[in-house]
Amino acid sequence: MIFFVKRAIKDMNGNRFINAVTIVTIALSIFIVSAFGLFFHNVNNLMDTWKKGVRILAYVKKHTKESQITELKDKIQATQGVASLTFISKEESLNQMKDHMKRQAAIFKKLKENPLPDVFEIQMVGIQQGMDDIEILATRIESLPHVSSVEYGQKWLGRFMTMFNLIKFSGFALCGTFLMASVFIVANTIRLLFYSKQEEIEIMRLVGASDNFIKAPFYVEGIIQGVLGGVIGVTALLITYLLISSNMEQGILVDFLSIRFLPIKICLGIILCGIVAGWLGCYLSLKQILKY
């Protein structure tokens, strides 16, 4: 084993330029895929934060007794998909409204009686739901006794969901394509590299080297390339991330969103991808070259 690692390192040193190209290619591919991953990771986080703001408002029928309201509260609480809920009495609502519509304050002065209903503000469980899930939950709540009507979202929320889905969909599609393309490119870079070694492999076979003897250092080489490429790629991404995020701190984003780096698990996964790409490149090349 050590013998093969030594041979691999020696060989890499001898083909420095080609190896550098392969490693940089792997690093670049990984940088791009993971930059994209990082981007979506953050957009996702952002979306989640927003989605948390999505609430369902359940209006309580007029003249509902307090005991009935408590009962209703329990029922809503028990509904599947409800995380928590807040009761806002009609008095609170009116005060809020007054605050909100100061300019039209004249309206309120002329009121004798509070025309507003009591309302439950409902937070939903999970944050992955699309518009459909919200609708289902709303219908369910509307059908409860003493609920006069239900209101949820604004017009922009619909758009926002749609856009979120668009981004998510395109994101997955692009990420998938990137990943495949990267593996292809890396595999083929290694394969081209093999063209320069075909003669060497042929000679080794003629002097009686077994397939494993020939293959081992190539795999070691491919894996070393993968590791180096992966580490360089992720490091480059980290540096880029630090540069961007320190710029952003001073920028517009500071107040409500901070971009986050990929979790360590995913970083390791990415490096693993690099290794797999390196290995795959070897595997395909060797398979072709050693076929006879």
Place this chain on the structure above:
Amino acid sequence: MIFFVKRAIKDMNGNRFINAVTIVTIALSIFIVSAFGLFFHNVNNLMDTWKKGVRILAYVKKHTKESQITELKDKIQATQGVASLTFISKEESLNQMKDHMKRQAAIFKKLKENPLPDVFEIQMVGIQQGMDDIEILATRIESLPHVSSVEYGQKWLGRFMTMFNLIKFSGFALCGTFLMASVFIVANTIRLLFYSKQEEIEIMRLVGASDNFIKAPFYVEGIIQGVLGGVIGVTALLITYLLISSNMEQGILVDFLSIRFLPIKICLGIILCGIVAGWLGCYLSLKQILKY
């Protein structure tokens, strides 16, 4: 010239596998970069549509005379950054409000006098402004005579702008990196390809071939690869686009947004990039190989 093209095609035919790899690499790189371009092109369009919805409301002081309103209208119209404006009288506003707040209709029944102000709804020029530009325009309008106050955007608009900027920024950064990475990868694929031709080039030089004689078919080859790669890449993108957009038609997006393909000019530009990459790959490789 025809002689060189013939030689190039013959040569490509002889190295079919390596040429296929190079072409596919170019095609993939181009596909990815332009997929990303397409994605941002559409997000951009989407954003623009939304931004068009951003309006500034300027409330007119009570008891302003009609002639003064006309004057104000002209002044607002003349303000830099204003595209168009609509006057909404207080009566219209009240009706709108009644429609909108049917549930609280009780409030309105009790009104004797319209408490709402007249209002100008202002559309802004251009669609590229950030939050800052909107604020500046708003302040400017607020300082006009007879304007009681100005209202614009909602809380989500701010978020929306920030997010737009985040996406745009990351998008440009990623696209730039992709482009560079693609050129690098393509150039190096071609360069690796040259390793298999070094012997051939050396022999040609020894039998008295001039540098140009040696270079010409390689350039022709590189450019053919670039063209083929570019066309394949863009075609693949078009097919993907058609698949996705036909799926979307049946999906959630049909109502308010339709994704669009890249304009023909950009497609040609992308293919040109492929050619440049192919050419650059040749240039760098030949420079290195023919240095002595």
Place this chain on the structure above:
Amino acid sequence: MPESNDENTIIRMFRVYKRYGAQNALADINLDIRRNDFLFVNGPSGAGKSTLLKLLYLGEPVSEGQILINGMNLSRVSRKRIPDLRRTFGIIFQDYKLISNKTVFENIALVLEVSGHKSKYIQKKVKSVLRTVGMESKIDAYPPTLSGGEQQRIAVARAITGDPKILLADEPTGSLDAESAMIILNLLKEYHSGGGTVIIATHDKELIRSIRGRIIYLQDGQLQIPKAIEV
């Protein structure tokens, strides 16, 4: 195929054909080679000498016919056993087949590494074999920096390093001056008297004259009757 009636037959070719397209590179070759034979394969350029050697070490598959080596039928050797088979041969290739980006030492050491020898033994053995061909000063050189004759001597060194049972030598002295050629010839003689089997493909009548051995003559891929050869 007739039964091997001789325990000492190490190579047996029976009705062997090798075709490249329409051309018969070898046609109807029947040949027995015995342990410790010293065989010359003679013939003009393009006669099929190298092709005959290639078939023995499975450099190419036969088109028709059977080859037995040590009683093992080549057409039935599994892919896994080919390396073992090749290690019974030491081969001097006509075009040397040295690995360009490995040093002379590494090129020769390869043969020993392949059969799992220890690093210390390899060091010693490679040095001693380079000394016998007079190339010890070039131990760290790369093959493309060597002269034609130097490369050939490295190729000879590599072939004999692994103490093979059979030595296949394709024009082993073609690029050498008389003096260097004599050194190589003595090396081959020594190997032969150590019990090895030697097969030399050559067009060089002088080389054939210098050692007593069995001679076969190829012409257009066909084995000629012995009387056709005048040495």
Place this chain on the structure above:
Amino acid sequence: MPESNDENTIIRMFRVYKRYGAQNALADINLDIRRNDFLFVNGPSGAGKSTLLKLLYLGEPVSEGQILINGMNLSRVSRKRIPDLRRTFGIIFQDYKLISNKTVFENIALVLEVSGHKSKYIQKKVKSVLRTVGMESKIDAYPPTLSGGEQQRIAVARAITGDPKILLADEPTGSLDAESAMIILNLLKEYHSGGGTVIIATHDKELIRSIRGRIIYLQDGQLQIPKAIEV
């Protein structure tokens, strides 16, 4: 450097050294070659024969000293003029240097394309030259599928195709049997009597004996005094 006092001197080497690291591959070579000379460069393996030829066609730069070819000083030839210089030579390389992925026809045609000949002329010329070396049947073969001797004959064919002023031949018959070698030798003689200058590097005394020519002898990179050669 002394003035060229002879209009007929086509190559002049003056105090030429070629070093690889510490090794002198060539040391203090002084040599005049005249138009229509037939020169043998003899010497043992590694003596520097191939290196001497390499310096002439600028395959390597000299380490020290001057080389004039046709009155042109090689150390002052601009990069752009090197192809022109090389076209004055026809070169038979010791390792043939045929392009593996081009057919025999393409390999030879290259020499003519390089100097801008018409496609029709090329077709005719390549065929005729292949006929003279007895290789017309292999016109569409790729070099790796040829036997050693066949490759050498293609190399010879390529070298003479362009009607060069000077023919540099590095072991032009090393892989050939006596009969094929004779064909090549006659070809070289013919070229010489057509007014060409021939320089042959070889270790083969027999080859030298078969043609009348001037002989120089190299040993360890140094030119030996003529009396040292017994042909």
